[in-house]
Amino acid sequence: MTIRFYNYVLSGNCYKFRLLASLLAVEYESVAVDFHPGVEHRSEKYLRLNPAGTLPILQADGRVFTETQAMLVWLASKHDKSGAWWPEKNSDAIVQVMQWLGFAARLSATVGELRLHSMLNKDIDAAAAKAGAIKALRELEAHLVQQQIRGEQWLGANSPTVADIACFPYTALSPDAGIEHDAFPAIRQWLYAVRSLDGFVTMPGIHELHEQRDEQSPAAETKTS
Amino acid sequence: MNNGLEYAMHDWYPVAIEGELEIGQSRQTRLLGEQLELRCDDSVCDASVCDASQRAGNTGDSVGTITIFSNGRKLPVQRAFNHLWTTLSEKPRELFAISEAQEPGRRLVPCGVVRVKCSPLRAVENFLDIAHFPFVHTDVLGAEPHTEVYKYDVRIDDTDDEVIASNIRFYQPQASKSSSGGIETQYIYRVPAPMAAVLYKTCPPKPEAMDVIAIFVQPLDEETCNVWPWMALYDDVSSMADLIQFQQLIFLQDRSILENQIPRRLPLDPKMEIPTRADLTSVAYRRWLKRHSAWYGAQISIDSLQNHSEGPNAHELAE
Numbered sequence: 001m002t003i004r005f006y007n008y009v010l011s012g013n014c015y016k017f018r019l020l021a022s023l024l025a026v027e028y029e030s031v032a033v034d035f036h037p038g039v040e041h042r043s044e045k046y047l048r049l050n051p052a053g054t055l056p057i058l059q060a061d062g063r064v065f066t067e068t069q070a071m072l073v074w075l076a077s078k079h080d081k082s083g084a085w086w087p088e089k090n091s092d093a094i095v096q097v098m099q100w101l102g103f104a105a106r107l108s109a110t111v112g113e114l115r116l117h118s119m120l121n122k123d124i125d126a127a128a129a130k131a132g133a134i135k136a137l138r139e140l141e142a143h144l145v146q147q148q149i150r151g152e153q154w155l156g157a158n159s160p161t162v163a164d165i166a167c168f169p170y171t172a173l174s175p176d177a178g179i180e181h182d183a184f185p186a187i188r189q190w191l192y193a194v195r196s197l198d199g200f201v202t203m204p205g206i207h208e209l210h211e212q213r214d215e216q217s218p219a220a221e222t223k224t225s
Numbered sequence: 226m227n228n229g230l231e232y233a234m235h236d237w238y239p240v241a242i243e244g245e246l247e248i249g250q251s252r253q254t255r256l257l258g259e260q261l262e263l264r265c266d267d268s269v270c271d272a273s274v275c276d277a278s279q280r281a282g283n284t285g286d287s288v289g290t291i292t293i294f295s296n297g298r299k300l301p302v303q304r305a306f307n308h309l310w311t312t313l314s315e316k317p318r319e320l321f322a323i324s325e326a327q328e329p330g331r332r333l334v335p336c337g338v339v340r341v342k343c344s345p346l347r348a349v350e351n352f353l354d355i356a357h358f359p360f361v362h363t364d365v366l367g368a369e370p371h372t373e374v375y376k377y378d379v380r381i382d383d384t385d386d387e388v389i390a391s392n393i394r395f396y397q398p399q400a401s402k403s404s405s406g407g408i409e410t411q412y413i414y415r416v417p418a419p420m421a422a423v424l425y426k427t428c429p430p431k432p433e434a435m436d437v438i439a440i441f442v443q444p445l446d447e448e449t450c451n452v453w454p455w456m457a458l459y460d461d462v463s464s465m466a467d468l469i470q471f472q473q474l475i476f477l478q479d480r481s482i483l484e485n486q487i488p489r490r491l492p493l494d495p496k497m498e499i500p501t502r503a504d505l506t507s508v509a510y511r512r513w514l515k516r517h518s519a520w521y522g523a524q525i526s527i528d529s530l531q532n533h534s535e536g537p538n539a540h541e542l543a544e
Contacts (some may be wrong), residue, residue: 008470009474009477009479010470010473010474025472032464032466032467032469032470033466034465034466034469034470036337036470037242037245037336037337037338037469038465038466040466114459118340118342119335119340119477119480120339120340120341121338121340121451122336143262155480175481175484176480176481177344201442202471204474204476204477204480204481205477205478205480205481207481208363
């Protein structure tokens with residue numbers, strides 16, 4: 001059965017789906033939506049599909065999904081035989097995963113909005129978005145430091161989950177919004193680890209890891225390119 | 226004191242896509258450090274302030290009439306290449322021509338606007354560069370190991386006062402939305418104004434013609450710009466959204482790199498950045514800017530002005 005994905009190439013939320021689909025080698029049909037400058041996602045045709053007027057939109061299993069985090073859970077629960085990306089049988093892990101899936105919405109609302117402002121001139125309260133973005137990134141940094149002390153490098157479990165994919169794009173794209181990663185060393189390591197995963201794909205603003213990698217980094221060993 | 230504004234203020238710059246503002250809407254923007262307000266209303270165009278627009282056939286039709294104000298002053302407006310253009314000058318230079326815009330069968334595609342925290346000149350120079358394709362636009366406009374930029378020709382055309390680079394060829398895995406598989410793409414570049422660049426490249430579905438892709442740069446100030454990509458293509462197959470996203474994908478791959486270039490302003494002193502042979506277009510562009518004292522967004526030292534140095538010639542550059 002066809003999986004149809006309504007996509008905007010510059011959207012961090014759309015990229016979450018594209019990234020996890022690539023990591024799990026899931027094929028889908030992609031339909032480009034003219035988010036900018038056409039504002040096509042707010043056209044009658046798309047509002048009929050998604051009254052919220054947001055992207056992405058996923059059609060699969062005879063259903064329409066409009067929440068990105070739900071799309072990630074759908075991908076993982078249907079297409080990941082290992083069960084690691086959506087660890088539903090591990091109650092400790094799944095609670096952590098839910099926590100960071102929720103947190104991802106805060107990143108979209110702060111870093112994501114500030115990025116649209118910096119890049120596509122979206123009219124928002126930029127100072128408030130920036131303050132919120134820095135606060136969210138500090139919390140993420142603090143959590144990743146705690147994880148490192150525990151000897152773990154992922155957000156919710158001892159291997160990557162949908163939570164890492166949900167939080168990755170807008171964290172990685174914060175320089176697009178004028179917030180560099182220099183002040184967030186644990187975040188930088190985690191971004192490196194995600195970019196080292198087999199099947200990783202890029203988007204504008206998120207670059208491929210260079211072949212010459214830092215041998216000291218724990219992530220360097222996991223990449224097979 | 227001369228910061229290049231003296232040259233820059235007499236050019237036309239894009240500030241909106243045609244038909245983008247609805248009647249009753251207004252929008253703030255900036256141009257060369259000046260605050261602008263765009264207002265769209267249903268009044269008939271005032272020919273005394275907007276004769277260029279009148280010539281273009283705008284008589285206040287259903288898309289509304291745009292009036293642009295700067296400090297209470299009405300600025301001239303004209304429509305060209307699907308955009309609205311304005312100038313701070315009372316006696317502006319003529320806006321450059323792109324004759325392909327009139328060719329029947331071409332699809333004219335305004336690709337929206339992207340704000341970049343870089344000098345407007347750096348945005349143009351990046352557009353002229355081929356060598357970065359395999360590394361920044363990997364598997365689209367270039368791919369390793371096909372990284373060589375073959376010898377090409379660059380000249381400053383004195384009649385039209387433009388920089389022209391021709392006989393450029395480069396291997397591209399996916400040259401455009403309409404291409405399927407890798408081809409050797411031919412390129413011609415034109416710089417018809419300091420803050421605009423037009424390229425002509427092999428059109429995969431119509432080999433006898435060339436696709437046209439341009440960037441029109443709106444300088445907000447010397448270190449921030451709005452970039453308006455625009456295309457005139459032969460492609461009957463791809464959807465508009467697909468065409469736009471292909472171009473946005475490519476331009477946004479450049480954005481994060483442009484925002485990290487140091488120094489922020491384009492250095493016109495030839496000793497500041499060392500070019501190689503692949504950078505001939507850039508060398509000519511910088512030389513041409515210097516010749517016109519078009520220094521808005523540029524960095525120039527008093528030392529290099531006194532020496533009248535124009536930078537290296539082609540034969541002096543490393544292969």
